[in-house]
Amino acid sequence: MTSKPQRKNNPEAVRARLLECAARLIVDHGLPALTLENVAREAAVSKGGLLHHYAGKNALIDGLFDEVVEWFDSQVEECIEPDETRPARFSRAYLRVIAAIDMTVPEEKRLAVLMLMLSSDPHYCARWNQWVEARLLRHEKTDLTPMARTLRLAADGLWLSDLGGGPDSSPSARREILAFLEELDAAGAVPASDPHEGEQ
Amino acid sequence: MTSKPQRKNNPEAVRARLLECAARLIVDHGLPALTLENVAREAAVSKGGLLHHYAGKNALIDGLFDEVVEWFDSQVEECIEPDETRPARFSRAYLRVIAAIDMTVPEEKRLAVLMLMLSSDPHYCARWNQWVEARLLRHEKTDLTPMARTLRLAADGLWLSDLGGGPDSSPSARREILAFLEELDAAGAVPASDPHEGEQ
DNA sequence: GCGTAAAAACCGTCCAGACGGTATGTTTTG
DNA sequence: CAAAACATACCGTCTGGACGGTTTTTACGC
Numbered sequence: 001m002t003s004k005p006q007r008k009n010n011p012e013a014v015r016a017r018l019l020e021c022a023a024r025l026i027v028d029h030g031l032p033a034l035t036l037e038n039v040a041r042e043a044a045v046s047k048g049g050l051l052h053h054y055a056g057k058n059a060l061i062d063g064l065f066d067e068v069v070e071w072f073d074s075q076v077e078e079c080i081e082p083d084e085t086r087p088a089r090f091s092r093a094y095l096r097v098i099a100a101i102d103m104t105v106p107e108e109k110r111l112a113v114l115m116l117m118l119s120s121d122p123h124y125c126a127r128w129n130q131w132v133e134a135r136l137l138r139h140e141k142t143d144l145t146p147m148a149r150t151l152r153l154a155a156d157g158l159w160l161s162d163l164g165g166g167p168d169s170s171p172s173a174r175r176e177i178l179a180f181l182e183e184l185d186a187a188g189a190v191p192a193s194d195p196h197e198g199e200q
Numbered sequence: 201m202t203s204k205p206q207r208k209n210n211p212e213a214v215r216a217r218l219l220e221c222a223a224r225l226i227v228d229h230g231l232p233a234l235t236l237e238n239v240a241r242e243a244a245v246s247k248g249g250l251l252h253h254y255a256g257k258n259a260l261i262d263g264l265f266d267e268v269v270e271w272f273d274s275q276v277e278e279c280i281e282p283d284e285t286r287p288a289r290f291s292r293a294y295l296r297v298i299a300a301i302d303m304t305v306p307e308e309k310r311l312a313v314l315m316l317m318l319s320s321d322p323h324y325c326a327r328w329n330q331w332v333e334a335r336l337l338r339h340e341k342t343d344l345t346p347m348a349r350t351l352r353l354a355a356d357g358l359w360l361s362d363l364g365g366g367p368d369s370s371p372s373a374r375r376e377i378l379a380f381l382e383e384l385d386a387a388g389a390v391p392a393s394d395p396h397e398g399e400q
Numbered sequence: 401g402c403g404t405a406a407a408a409a410c411c412g413t414c415c416a417g418a419c420g421g422t423a424t425g426t427t428t429t430g
Numbered sequence: 431c432a433a434a435a436c437a438t439a440c441c442g443t444c445t446g447g448a449c450g451g452t453t454t455t456t457a458c459g460c
Binding site (some may be wrong): 251 | 418419420421422423424427428429
């Protein structure tokens, strides 16, 4: 059973497995569990094999980071609305993708890894900011409003709660918040323009 | 505070310095920089001296955690409004404290450390959730609305951005967002528990 | 096809350094 | 003097990664 039906070496699959195992290790056992030996064992390769594909631990983590960011980027791109003039277009997609995260799906679980890397390493923090700022620049016509910012900030809060399972991590609470935010967003992007419901 | 004559030894101050240096190390150079040797060197004591005050690395981190949570708690308590019926009373204070964080002040910089610990260690995550849920229970009459949740989530997002200096970490952007959220909060009041589903 | 040689993929071992922690002093304080 | 507050030296472990060897895959001339 250890030998695959196809007699072929598949380095690409090995690389993918290494990344996935690295992510799983981090999510399930915390950052300190990310050692070359652990990753290699989980991925069923030797440490030498791992170091053949990734020049070092940093390269491994970089690969993981790149993969996750790319995945998130594609999700946002997929979720973004066609109307290029609608305010908070990008930020809404950002929020929706994060709000839709299901931690039981490995693919999405990795976003938690990203969050972890962001908060622990200034280097990845900077790279993430780079990504965000690039998107913000691309959508500067629609996503520099306070409401857009708010959507993204709340999304980050939601995202953060994915890591620790706070009071806002249950699917129901999440749905409620998402609905509320969308409503808020749809109702009045600018509170300065008379919110006609001034009821306490 | 009357008795504090010239005294060569000041263990209390040393303990405080140790905690502060630990926090600074983490914020400035990331979690892996938190080593006993680094902390000891920064605090100008020997490793043995450090271990005399804190039984081990865990004890050090625990001390830091406790201190920061206590500080944050006192800040929120101080910022909370007297009107016990005003909606989102607690969450607004929560937001204001976080929005007021000035990373140049060491005392406040430590909040970033808390955030870091929260996102990296499930253990501290749980302890933090415990704190939040206790507060939420205490203010259940005012802070279980979607708007209150939103305020807290956005605050968390803001808080997170303190760590990495994202696009929302500048004082101006921060003020803008805070103002926007307060306005939103004051205007929109609460659609109550408006189960307005209709998602795809 | 075939052989072969190089390159890529992969393995197992060993080592230097870092880190947490202990053990044992030495000085200061009460 | 006893206890607290430090310092110094040292140890065991872990980890990243270097290194050399082995197997598989590919490239190529025939």
